[in-house]
Amino acid sequence: MFMIYFDLSPVLCTNFTAAIFHGKPLSPSVIHRVLGEMGLPWPHQVQAVGVSGGPDLSSLLRFSMRETPKLDVATHPRLISLHSGLYYVLSPLNAELETWGPMARVGQAQVATGAEKWISSLQQAVVSLREHELKVMGAPGTATLVSKQDEQDAARRVISLARRHAPDWEEAASDWLRLCMIRHQRMLNIVRRKIVDLVSSLTRADDENDRLSFLYTDFILRVYQTHTFWELEEVTLSSLRDFVALLGAEKGMGGQNGIVGKAIGYLGDHHAELISLKDVAEATHVSASHLARRFREETGVSVMTYLHRLRIARAKQLLAESDETVLSVALDCGFESPEHFHRIFKRLTHTTPRRYRLDARVDRV
Numbered sequence: 001m002f003m004i005y006f007d008l009s010p011v012l013c014t015n016f017t018a019a020i021f022h023g024k025p026l027s028p029s030v031i032h033r034v035l036g037e038m039g040l041p042w043p044h045q046v047q048a049v050g051v052s053g054g055p056d057l058s059s060l061l062r063f064s065m066r067e068t069p070k071l072d073v074a075t076h077p078r079l080i081s082l083h084s085g086l087y088y089v090l091s092p093l094n095a096e097l098e099t100w101g102p103m104a105r106v107g108q109a110q111v112a113t114g115a116e117k118w119i120s121s122l123q124q125a126v127v128s129l130r131e132h133e134l135k136v137m138g139a140p141g142t143a144t145l146v147s148k149q150d151e152q153d154a155a156r157r158v159i160s161l162a163r164r165h166a167p168d169w170e171e172a173a174s175d176w177l178r179l180c181m182i183r184h185q186r187m188l189n190i191v192r193r194k195i196v197d198l199v200s201s202l203t204r205a206d207d208e209n210d211r212l213s214f215l216y217t218d219f220i221l222r223v224y225q226t227h228t229f230w231e232l233e234e235v236t237l238s239s240l241r242d243f244v245a246l247l248g249a250e251k252g253m254g255g256q257n258g259i260v261g262k263a264i265g266y267l268g269d270h271h272a273e274l275i276s277l278k279d280v281a282e283a284t285h286v287s288a289s290h291l292a293r294r295f296r297e298e299t300g301v302s303v304m305t306y307l308h309r310l311r312i313a314r315a316k317q318l319l320a321e322s323d324e325t326v327l328s329v330a331l332d333c334g335f336e337s338p339e340h341f342h343r344i345f346k347r348l349t350h351t352t353p354r355r356y357r358l359d360a361r362v363d364r365v
Contacts, residue, residue, distance in 0.1 A: 003079040003089065006038055013082045019119045020082070020126065021188060021227075028115035035115070038078050040090055043113045047089040048125040050105040050133065050228035086129075086227040088122060105133050105230050126227075130185050133229040137178060146183040151194075154179050159202050162244050165260070167300030173240055174233070181229050192223050195236050203243055214317040215242050218360070238349070242316075245309035259284050260298045263291060264306070271310040272334045277303050311335065312348050319353055320360035326353045 008016070012034065018024040035042075077091040093111070107129030112121035154176035161169035177195070184190040199219060203212050219239040226232045246268075266283045267275075280303055281288040295303050311333040318329045330341035330353075345353050 003077045004038075005079045005081075008034070008080055008082070016082050016119075016122075020122050026119060028118075031115040031118050035090075035118075038090070040078060041092055043093060043111050045089075045091040045093060045095070045109040046112050046118075046121045046125045047091070047109045048107045048122070048129040049087045049089060050085060050129055050230050051087065083227045084225050085231045086126075088125065105129060105136060105228065107132055126188075127186055130181070130188075130229050134178070134181060134185065137181075137229070137233065146179050148183075151176070151179050151183055155194075155198050155201075158198060162202055162240065163247065165244065165247075165264070165299040167296075167298065169244065170237060170241070170300065173237060177233055177236055181232075185229075188227065191229075191232065195223055195232075196220060199240070199243060202240075203247065211313060211317060212243065212246055214321070215239070215246070215313060218316060218320065219243075234350075241309055241348075242313045245306055246313055259286055259291065260295050263295060263303065267303070267307050267310060271307055272314065272332060274334060274336060275307070307334075308344050308348065312345055315341070315345065315353065316349075316356065316360075319357040326357075329353065 015026060019026040075092060075095050077089050077095055080088050107125050110121045110124045112118050158169065158173045158176050161172050180191055180194050203216065222235045226235050262284045263280050266280055277288050277292060281291045284291060292303060299306060315329050315333045318324055318332065327338050330338045335341035342353060349356060
């Protein structure tokens with residue numbers, strides 16, 4: 001069984017997305033026209049599918065709605081993509097539902113009976129997908145099980161731990177995010193706003209830091225381009241790692257007066273240079289093994305991982321805002337070779353430097 005992928009125009013994608021996520025009315029006549037061009041009968045099934053990186057569309061039959069398919073489409077599911085990372089499968093009631101691979105998250109099929117309730121069917125399909133995602137993420141539960149106070153307490157804990165570079169801040173952030181998703185599982189925009197609010201609170205004391213300002217803009221774009229809980233968790237934690245790497249540790253545990261605090265300050269000042277663990281240790285007047293142990297105990301990551309995060313945060317800004325070549329960016333950020341830069345960039349961002357530059361410039365048009 002193959003699916004038929006329909007290329008919708010950017011205007012249609014924008015209008016459908018606004019109707020699904022923002023409640024902006026969409027004329028039933030528009031829905032009738034679009035589904036009529038797809039050759040899709042009423043009633044039919046609707047499923048929301050989240051796929052990390054998107055499915056391999058080369059294995060699907062793909063054509064524009066303006067073309068006339070030379071096959072009987074009556075029994076084949078239709079696939080449409082309205083926004084990044086989220087697909088909708090529209091199937092005749094008697095059609096066999098597509099089997100997706102292990103990288104997919106699939107909500108329960110909803111029945112659409114007419115154009116007047118079609119958007120509502122898509123919304124219910126998205127809610128079903130989110131419920132499934134939460135179960136897969138290990139966060140089953142209903143909104144009534146999470147109070148506003150629970151959510152606020154968890155957010156305060158994340159901010160406190162992250163500012164001190166405490167080793168368990170990532171676990172706390174993941175726990176808070178899942179509480180937030182459970183409590184607002186029907187309201188994606190509220191979850192997005194809560195995430196932005198948390199990062200704003202975390203970085204407010206350093207609001208004049210140019211690099212943080214760039215990361216903040218980049219982070220907001222990524223959050224509002226993400227439409228599944230699954231990817232939203234990845235985007236949020238990845239961005240928080242960048243922010244925490246750039247934030248000065250507070251005095252106290254891992255603070256600026258301690259060994260780890262001095263190491264963080266040295267890394268911040270010299271991350272664009274070719275430095276090693278030995279160099280950082282000499283700057284803090286301790287042995288490399290002692291620094292490595294203390295740094296991991298107090299921050300949860302190694303010295304070199306912390307250094308890589310600082311370098312990649314700077315590289316993102318240069319890729320997005322300058323015309324430097326990828327080689328120049330790599331060297332300017334302290335990497336000894338473009339191969340090393342590419343490997344670390346891909347590991348931390350799950351994309352390549354060139355792909356990041358292209359996406360960043362499209363997003364800012």
